[in-house]
Amino acid sequence: DAKTTQPNSMESNEEEPVHLPCNHSTISGTDYIHWYRQLPSQGPEYVIHGLTSNVNNRMASLAIAEDRKSSTLILHRATLRDAAVYYCILDRGSTLGRLYFGRGTQLTVWP
């Protein structure tokens, strides 16, 4: 299994930035870092992924530590629709595309 550690829960106010941390100390050189989020009663949604460099897309930014043992998902301005469980997952070449989900971080956004 791909091992990552995330806080169980975090809270934010609407329109404030949110930094969701993830530790992955066992990461190897070819492992990609993926982030997904899941709203209640829905399938997960792809958010972003990266290897070494920081990544930006329309949903979020991914900041990857220089040693790659941790990463941070950044939501620049949280909205109520961003309230979800966020999963940080290592995509390992050895697992042939399989993604193993941990418990994730429940993000609560207050109006």
Next chain:
Amino acid sequence: GAVVSQHPSWVICKSGTSVKIECRSLDFQATTMFWYRQFPKQSLMLMATSNEGSKATYEQGVEKDKFLINHASLTLSTLTVTSAHPEDSSFYICSARDLQGVVGAFFGQGTRLTVV
């Protein structure tokens, strides 16, 4: 992002019957599809991996004769829960990936199965 369609969204069946769930990748060819199960307030648990035209690979502890997976084409995979029992009631989610490229996984909306 890519679209993965899962059908039905919810189903109620009687104990002992079988239920088929379909998963389609609508705008890309999925070399590999995955099936997950999720119980309330828990994370997703990977059940099996299917590649087009070959037998599915099941995770440890998942009964392959109970959860039949068919991946007949690059856009369609099906999961059949055979002889369903109340303990099989769960949220089933499929995922599709094109492993030829370095992209993320895309998920269906899930199927809520209730066995009565």
